[in-house]
Amino acid sequence: MSVTLEHVTRTVDGIPTIRDVSLTLERGTLSVLLGPTLSGKTSIMRLLAGLDKPASGRVLVDGKDVTGADVRQRSVAMVYQQFINYPSLTVYENIASPLRVQGRPREEIDRRVQEAAKLLRLEPFLKRTPLQLSGGQQQRTAIARALVKGADLVLLDEPLANLDYKLREELRAELPRIFEASGAIFVYATTEPSEALLLGGDTVCMWQGEVLQAGNTSKVYRHPDTLRVAQVFSDPPLNIVGVEKKNGQVAYAGGIQAPAAGLYASLADGPYRVGFRAHQLEVAKGIAGRHAFHATVTVTEITGSESFVHLNRGASNWVAVLQGVHEYEPGHVLDAVLDPENVFVFDAADRLVAAPARA
Amino acid sequence: MARIDLVDLAHSYGGNAAPPESFALKPVTMTWRQGGAYALLGPSGCGKTTLLNLISGIVTPSRGKILFDGADITPLSTQKRNIAQVFQFPVIYDTMTVGQNLAFPLQNRGVPKAEVEARVKQIADLLDLTPYLGRKATRLTADAKQKISLGRGLVRSDVAAVLFDEPLTVIDPELKWQLRSKLKALHRELDLTMIYVTHDQTEALTFADTVVVMHDGRVVQSGTPAELFDKPAHTFVGYFIGSPGMNIVPAAVSGHEARVDGHTIGLHRNYGVLPAGAKIEIGVRPEFLHVAAPASGLLSATIERIDDLGRARFARVRVGDEKFSARMPPGFSVPDNMVGLVFDPAHVHVYADSRLVEGVA
Amino acid sequence: MDKTINQKAWFLVLPVFAVVAFSAILPLMTVVNYSMQDTFGNNQFFWNGVGWFKELLDPSTDLGGRFLASLGRNLLFSAIILAIEVPLGIVVALSMPREGWTVAVCLVILALPLLIPWNVVGTIWQIFGRPDIGLLGYTLNSLGIDYNYVSNEFDAWATVIVMDVWHWTSLVALLCYAGLKSIPDAYYQAAQIDGASRWAVFKAIQLPKMNRVLLIAVLLRFMDSFMIYTEPFVVTGGGPGNSTTFVSIELVKIALGQFDLGKAAALSLVYNLIILIVCWVFYTVMTNAGVERPAKKGGA
Structure with a gap:
């Protein structure tokens, strides 16, 4: 499976938020969208998910044009900066919810929830409700729910931004392992260069709605095509x-x-x-x-x-x-x-x- | 501009009858000097926000006193305490211009007009807000709004203290650098006592002269950034400060030696008698532990992952069941997954029941 | 916004469309039809063109005179109750507790008048104000105030206004309270620290944050009061004389009392149009003045 954006442009109220972006994401890869606030990271994610329709250009899945197709027909999961869980359901039911929607048999649901819980170290908390958990555990629940869905495309929009520094550090260390185990296409948006470096994979450098450079994270960091890329990918500032x-x-x-x-x-x-x-x-x-x-x-x-x-x-x-x-x-x-x-x-x-x- | 004394200060949201362990802030006595820059650092739920709210007067302590320049202000309301505060999210008066926002705290206190204008101009200059003074504050970006909030906190010259409650949360990394160094410069310029609450160690360490590390409602250590880094008084400080945090592993310590996984590590000091029955651990920062080619005399470890931070590389390694982070010397390449660990004895500390044990030279 | 488009979604609107067609569009067309004709009963209709509309807008005719007089009364009534209910609602909302068990008690008390059917409200006040047996009327008269809403125009107006204020201030207060509740605590703390007075807090924080709900409150109260029928009809029956005969009451008199379907139809159409226009003007003016547009949240 692969997802491709082909010369995609998008405007909101006449102001372009995405300018002529072409991007291909392959199965089993992790791509970090790196750029400051309002550089178009969330817009790209919404286009990939099919939540928005581009003004021009095409969105291809496995070479097939899906521009404008309904989001529910695409296999997508998303994790947001805010911890979004069902507050009245237990952690177990939260993780199980996408499988229940898909109408999976009970044994399969149980097996897959247990797998996801193990991967995200949530086993001790399965019977609690999200409000009884720390921020890090709540966000891990949201990530588990996204993973268990078995979606081909998993979008994470600054998932660690609302967490304490140390928790962020711990989750960040675990994420690459989780990505490897899953095999889907992962897209991870962040404003922090250090996060892109630690996650590895590929980095897509964004600035004012444009993709400045995309490629292997270490290569983009060590061979920035332009001054702007070097600026976006430096902390402290270049x-x-x-x-x-x-x-x-x-x-x-x-x-x-x-x-x-x-x-x-x-x-x-x-x-x-x-x-x-x-x-x-x-x-x-x-x-x-x-x-x-x-x-x-x-x-x-x-x-x-x-x-x-x-x-x-x-x-x-x-x-x-x-x-x-x-x-x-x-x-x-x-x-x-x-x-x-x-x-x-x-x-x-x-x-x-x-x-x-x-x- | 005031010295702040906390005298046996504690707070329980359930009242004093609640068991001591449930106190949101356990009793603390300390003095903050006038004109100092302090940071309260800790994870969420450590009591740092409670302490800040006690000082600002939003919460009244269930026990103890707070003194500003020796005067007991514990019973006073927030308004009478003469403090300023900057919140996590920008607080902007929507209907006012940037200039009116900045002038608001002064006007409310009946400061003469000429003085208000002079002070607003000075603060706007320091924060690069001068071009926006006549504009409506609602139309600005998040960081400009937060600058206005900062400005309102700093505009009064007579405040006892300026409190910051995680003020850079909503700011992009690059602007964080600018605002942080701006704050530090402002502190120098304005001679105000500043107290900065955060969970972000970089913000705390770079801003403050003295960092107060809190954990579970207690102050576990208060010191300069260098002290906290070099000599953590508590394993929590070692873990929480530094990125990656300190390696803390169980060890058997006697005299000048520590034994980990059957391997002997030399220590710089002599640890004669350690408390009986205590849990003994050694702590060493990843910066003072590096990987080398496996050799006899080195603790051998398996590499699990290498974190490339751009300017430095850290290896995550495993020894038995214990995990370590260790520095990768520049240009070092791993022959296979096995490496040796080289300790810097001067920076290996010994902890008994999580507290630092001072050895004898 | 360019959302992804699924044309099938239109089918979901069909049932609503059908219902609206039967309940609104068809009757409206009937009214338009009537407004162009004259009838003398027996289901006989004669074409009258725009005659009724001309007459309606000409104060020298009987129909025009009655319509314009009642329209004036209606506008005056709406203006008065807005001038009272909006500030009063704000004051009530401001003085409500912000947390604790008292919140629930206050909310229930405020909601009570809103739960009473309109004709019952009218009946309550009709009895309450009677000089012979009503608590209010009797008390006022025994205090030496000559109060009688049946014979005195001013008393009739006062009764209808007080009744409306009693009935509807709660709605404004509840809306304002919801607006106030949405203000984060940090704003109040910041204002305290900035040394703001109670008035400054209201002006700088609470009023701007209530802007939106106030707009809704004003719109709702204007539309409702402009269409008011039941309560004054029950209390005063439009009198004394025609002093509390509002447009809706006049309309019913013409349509049912005189069975002048053509005139009544023309009047309803104009009435409807006025409400639409006034609401549109209100909305445009109020959204442009004071109410800030929401900050644009682009792709972060």
């Missing part, structure tokens, strides 16, 4: 600086000159924009071959294991992440250094021209 290459030298915006070593060596002369994530920026002095910038500390955030140093350099604001505790006072001027081997270089049209060999 640091950016303009650079001009000329006569074997690179001149950074704000007046730093350096020999065009590393990734710069193979570039043609001209203007570029350089993007680097927080961990690619170091704070150090006098390392040979590195490009050093004087930058002013605006704020230091310490988590114990890491320190996020917010820097200001003229018009641009950067974040550096350092291992361990480093307390810098605001106003302190320090040397932020870049390894010319370890940056992303984008051309004047913001297309990637060079990426680190290892990032």
Whole structure:
């Protein structure tokens, strides 16, 4: 089974929410829709589910056109950000409800509910009602209900956003195992780059209703096609600086000159924009071959294991992440250094021209 | 701008007659200095919101006192307590403009007009809201609305404390970074006592000078982010802070050594006499435990999964029935599923019945 | 919204369509038919074109005079009861408890007048206001106030208005209460912390959040009061004189009293049209002023 969106466009009140999206999802894959709020993640899910009809373009299931077909004829399950369960039914009955609708025999229902409950570690709570459960358990019930349906397409719309941080961490660790066991097409929407990285699979990078890049998560992260993809897929936010290459030298915006070593060596002369994530920026002095910038500390955030140093350099604001505790006072001027081997270089049209060999 | 003292403060929604274990907040005594940035951190149901509501006056404590600069304010109403609060979801007065929203707390207190304007302008500048001052607040995005809520919390210069109740819940990750560092800069600029409640360790640790970790209605540890990370006083702190959390495994400890799964791990300090009958565990953060090629002298483990966080990789490994998270050194590739675990002895802590045991150097 | 379309769904509307056709469209067509004709009984009809409509809108004719006078009375009545019931309903809703067992008690008490059949309400007040045996009428008169709704126009109006307020303020109050209940606690806490006075809380939080339900309340109360028939008919019978003869009462007088089906039909059509237009104006004005459109929730 596969689901394909073909040049799909959708408008709401004359404003396009989805612009010419083409996407193919195959059986047994997990695709993460990554993008900020209002980038079109939910709209894509609604189109995939058949809840909405595209203004133009086609939706294909196994090559067959199903554009505009009724949602009930499609095999779809959905999990939302809010924990949606039947409050008066027990966890067991909640999970069993889609099977009861399908009119399955009692033994089969029992077997499949027990399987799903085991997978989601809900066995001790089967007799309780959702309101007697913690948020994490409630959301696990909703996921179990979606899985037990045996749908070919399972859509999860920011399912962990309303959970406590630690619960989120625990469920996130379990989800890949659950996906593997099921074999359906999974689509998972999130605003958080770290979530996409931890889930693995494929990532579809979204921005203002467009698909910017889709592919293997690690590849999208390490070879973003455009500056925008790198921005969407960076947390802390991507640091950016303009650079001009000329006569074997690179001149950074704000007046730093350096020999065009590393990734710069193979570039043609001209203007570029350089993007680097927080961990690619170091704070150090006098390392040979590195490009050093004087930058002013605006704020230091310490988590114990890491320190996020917010820097200001003229018009641009950067974040550096350092291992361990480093307390810098605001106003302190320090040397932020870049390894010319370890940056992303984008051309004047913001297309990637060079990426680190290892990032 | 006030020092806050909590004196034997406790609260039970069922009244004082309820059994001590059922108290939503168990007795706590602590002092928060004027101008400090504090975070109350814990999972839902740990009592952090109860504590916040006690300070704001929405809930009256069933036991103990709250002092602002030495004055007992326990019986006072929210209005008389002179505090400001920012809520989880943006609270916006629909019919007012952004500027009127910001001015509202000042106008209600009869602050002179010129002063109101000056203060609103200052806060709007700090929060980048100046271009929106004349616009109706209802038409703005969620994060702009939350900025207005923040602004209303910060606009009064005379408040005893500003309370934040998970204020960044509705904000996108990228904007979270901006707003968080903005808040920190505002704290520096405005010299206000700030108390920030959250379940998100990153928010708590990055915002606060002092983080108060709560669990099951108790304060389990209060300290700087570095202290909480380096030396968790309780296994819960170890688990809750850090991502992934601390590895905590049962061990037999004697002197300078801990034994796990028949393997000896050296310790930096000497643990002579441990409480008899107590449950003894060792705790080590994944950052201070890394995988290496299997070798004799290393605790051998099976890799179950590798989490790629982009800037670092963590391996989830198994030793017998115990699970560990361990750092993968850059460039390390796994020959097969078996690896050895390398401990950093300086960062291996010993816990008796979940509480940290200080060894002897 | 481009939802997926299933044409078969139209079949589900068919039964309703059939019922509406029989209960509304066919009778309406009959009324349109009558309005163009004159009858002298014996089921004999004569074509009269738009004659009745011309007469209806001309105050110099008997029909036009009666219609326009009753229309004026009706508008005055609606204006008065709206001016009383809406603020009163808001005040009642605001003073209701927000939680606890008293909520249920208050709700039951408020719902009571709404549960009483309209003609019974009329009868209650008809007796209640009688100067000889009614509690209200007797008390007022023994206090030295000359009160008699049968002979005094002002007393008749006062009785009909008080009766309507008694009967329908609950509806406004219940709607407002529902609006108030939907305001999250955080708003009240924030207002407390911001040091807002009771009046400021009402103006900045409660009134804007009640906007929507108030619109519904005003619409419902206007339509109902504009079509009022039973209660004043039972209490005053439209008198003294014609002082409380509202359009509906006039209509019945013409249709059943005089059996002028043509005139009555024309009057009903115009009456109907006025209600539709006024409601549409109300709705447009009120949705544009004050009531904010819901924030657009796009694809997140």
